[in-house]
Amino acid sequence: MTEHDHPAAGPPAPDGAGPVDAVLSELMVLFPEASLERFEPVAGPVQDIVHVAPADYLDLVTAARNAGFDTFVDLCAVDYLRRDPRFEVVVVLGSMELRRRLRIRVGIGGSPPAIPTITWVFPGANFYEREAFDLYGISFDDHPDLTRILLPDDWVGHPMRKDASVGSVPVQFKGAPEAP
Amino acid sequence: MSDTPNVVTGDFEALTVEPPAADESQPSTTEERRREIHDIWVAGTEEPSWVRQATDEGSQEMLVAGADQAIAIQEGIVVSDDYVLEDDSAADERQVLNMGPQHPSTHGVLRLHLELEGETIRRVKPIIGYLHTGMEKTAETLTYLQGGTNVTRMDYLSPFHVELVFSLAVEQLLGVEIPPRGQAIRLLLTELNRVSSHLIWLATQGMDIGAISMMLYGFRERELCLAFFEKVTGLRMNHNFIRPGGVAADLPDGWEDDVEVLLEKIPVGIGEYEELLTENPIFLDRTVGVGVITPEECKAYGVTGPPARAAGLAWDLRKVFPYCGIEQYEFDVPVGRHGDVYDRYLVRMEEMRQSLRIVRQLLETMPAGDYRSDDRKITPPPRKRIDESMEALIHHFKLFTEGFKVPAGETYRSIESPRGELGVYLVADGRSRPWRLHVRAPSFNHVQALPVMMTDTLIADCVATLASMDPVLGDVDR
Numbered sequence: 091m092t093e094h095d096h097p098a099a100g101p102p103a104p105d106g107a108g109p110v111d112a113v114l115s116e117l118m119v120l121f122p123e124a125s126l127e128r129f130e131p132v133a134g135p136v137q138d139i140v141h142v143a144p145a146d147y148l149d150l151v152t153a154a155r156n157a158g159f160d161t162f163v164d165l166c167a168v169d170y171l172r173r174d175p176r177f178e179v180v181v182v183l184g185s186m187e188l189r190r191r192l193r194i195r196v197g198i199g200g201s202p203p204a205i206p207t208i209t210w211v212f213p214g215a216n217f218y219e220r221e222a223f224d225l226y227g228i229s230f231d232d233h234p235d236l237t238r239i240l241l242p243d244d245w246v247g248h249p250m251r252k253d254a255s256v257g258s259v260p261v262q263f264k265g266a267p268e269a270p
Numbered sequence: 271m272s273d274t275p276n277v278v279t280g281d282f283e284a285l286t287v288e289p290p291a292a293d294e295s296q297p298s299t300t301e302e303r304r305r306e307i308h309d310i311w312v313a314g315t316e317e318p319s320w321v322r323q324a325t326d327e328g329s330q331e332m333l334v335a336g337a338d339q340a341i342a343i344q345e346g347i348v349v350s351d352d353y354v355l356e357d358d359s360a361a362d363e364r365q366v367l368n369m370g371p372q373h374p375s376t377h378g379v380l381r382l383h384l385e386l387e388g389e390t391i392r393r394v395k396p397i398i399g400y401l402h403t404g405m406e407k408t409a410e411t412l413t414y415l416q417g418g419t420n421v422t423r424m425d426y427l428s429p430f431h432v433e434l435v436f437s438l439a440v441e442q443l444l445g446v447e448i449p450p451r452g453q454a455i456r457l458l459l460t461e462l463n464r465v466s467s468h469l470i471w472l473a474t475q476g477m478d479i480g481a482i483s484m485m486l487y488g489f490r491e492r493e494l495c496l497a498f499f500e501k502v503t504g505l506r507m508n509h510n511f512i513r514p515g516g517v518a519a520d521l522p523d524g525w526e527d528d529v530e531v532l533l534e535k536i537p538v539g540i541g542e543y544e545e546l547l548t549e550n551p552i553f554l555d556r557t558v559g560v561g562v563i564t565p566e567e568c569k570a571y572g573v574t575g576p577p578a579r580a581a582g583l584a585w586d587l588r589k590v591f592p593y594c595g596i597e598q599y600e601f602d603v604p605v606g607r608h609g610d611v612y613d614r615y616l617v618r619m620e621e622m623r624q625s626l627r628i629v630r631q632l633l634e635t636m637p638a639g640d641y642r643s644d645d646r647k648i649t650p651p652p653r654k655r656i657d658e659s660m661e662a663l664i665h666h667f668k669l670f671t672e673g674f675k676v677p678a679g680e681t682y683r684s685i686e687s688p689r690g691e692l693g694v695y696l697v698a699d700g701r702s703r704p705w706r707l708h709v710r711a712p713s714f715n716h717v718q719a720l721p722v723m724m725t726d727t728l729i730a731d732c733v734a735t736l737a738s739m740d741p742v743l744g745d746v747d748r
Binding site: 133134137161162186189217218239242256 | 402408679681
């Protein structure tokens with residue numbers, strides 16, 4: 091498990107920075123409490139990750155959209171169980187002009203865990219937030235239609251939580267009837 | 271009026287329409303008409319002229335049983351039109367139509383809740399989840415080696431792509447590199463899979479708008495691809511062939527000849543289908559200007575792949591974030607302009623040709639060497655080594671019982687699947703099973719964007735729009 095041990099550093103150094111870094115450092119100036127992290131895998135694109143508090147989350151998403159990350163890519167929830175805050179919502183935004191991706195990670199505690207919706211910024215988040223609500227029980231405030239999406243309406247509980255059992259049906263294996 | 275004689279009657283006068291003269295013999299009350307019609311039907315007397323005027327088809331049962339209103343409608347005195355609504359009656363006049371989940375044109379178990387005003391769709395609500403089997407939860411209980419068997423069942427029309435993106439995400443966290451031959455085999459299979467998936471789309475799109483023969487043709491060419499997949503992987507679908515660390519096996523002997531046959535036959539088929547459809551007036555009527563989505567809406571709703579390219583967004587992850595060395599091969603990305611069903615058709619047809627172009631280059635430049643990583647912590651040792659080396663035996667045993675461990679971390683990796691951006695968000699906790707595996711399914715976004723395209727269009731276009739988005743419900747519901 092990656093802990094929240096990333097350096098609480100401010101914006102990256104502006105020297106030798108490309109257009110992406112300029113956009114990102116401008117963004118990080120607006121949110122001094124958020125932190126930026128970079129993951130450069132052996133293969134595949136560079137990944138920029140922003141950690142943000144729930145209070146700044148909606149503003150950050152809006153600012154990122156205005157800064158050029160105007161494509162909605164992905165939203166999902168993760169249950170870290172023994173960590174505080176327990177849940178995390180991960181949003182991936184993209185920019186076709188900058189050819190970059192921005193991942194926004196926001197930790198959510200509380201019971202029920204609650205966070206503002208970004209459906210009004212990115213309408214594409216609608217179904218993804220409903221999925222996170224359905225499977226993790228995360229409440230997205232001000233969502234237009236926060237109902238179950240994958241599971242039946244009368245389902246009890248949120249099955250993707252780590253404390254939800256996978257469940258099993260007992261099957262009794264009997265010996266095959268012997269041939270006469 | 272010109273002097274050309276009327277072809278039917280040769281008489282201009284016959285064409286002039288005059289209001290029917292008041293007929294003395296016409297009965298005045300409904301009761302009299304009923305009696306008279308009763309005489310016609312029961313007693314067999316000759317029908318009077320007003321009955322013939324009432325409808326083109328002659329007298330009908332409705333006239334016998336109908337009230338004044340129905341008769342007036344039949345006679346054309348009162349115009350009945352679903353489009354003409356009283357101001358305050360709009361809500362009452364809406365009709366709710368439930369389409370699916372067992373509708374043949376919904377490509378699976380998609381359910382659409384349509385609110386109609388006459389024949390116009392005013393509101394659409396896609397209802398999904400009928401195929402939800404908790405595959406993301408299942409993924410948390412399977413090792414990384416077993417994970418491929420699970421994810422390959424999500425998008426069952428392009429199983430290689432899901433396997434590939436899962437493997438790429440795992441490899442990113444592992445930090446392993448795949449030998450060139452392994453990467454080329456992956457590309458060969460995924461690009462052929464793109465062709466076979468687009469052929470299914472072509473078959474179903476054709477059938478949904480009335481070109482039934484396309485269903486047979488599309489499956490005919492796809493069968494060639496699946497036969498090749500079966501030869502390589504042993505299975506027609508759900509292969510679990512692309513695995514973290516490389517691919518499961520090398521290509522079989524004589525694979526070049528098989529690919530050569532594919533490259534020969536499929537373009538001929540595609541050419542025939544283009545001849546059938548591209549300039550077909552019925553096909554044009556059903557597709558041009560139908561189901562339009564704008565580039566801005568594509569971005570906001572996360573619509574990717576052929577629908578986004580048809581709208582004019584030059585965005586292909588194979589070009590932007592290349593994977594498996596696809597940047598070494600030449601291919602073009604077709605981009606449309608109008609964002610309608612017809613442009614999606616053109617884009618997909620060209621994509622098939624471009625994929626075959628990549629396959630041709632792969633055939634000519636297939637690198638030699640190993641088809642998987644030689645990191646024995648990740649890929650099993652060759653069978654020969656197990657007899658000779660104790661260490662190899664231990665590795666083999668550990669791999670297939672416990673699985674390999676992936677260092678803690680999280681990553682998002684995406685590739686261009688036939689439907690659009692297929693992504694995997696993977697969280698590893700340092701053990702041999704993923705802590706969280708989330709699949710960003712392109713079909714999920716496409717189903718979500720259906721209301722954008724369908725609202726305020728005719729219900730007859732609903733099926734054409736739906737088919738053009740090519741949703742796979744296994745991918746939507748997971």
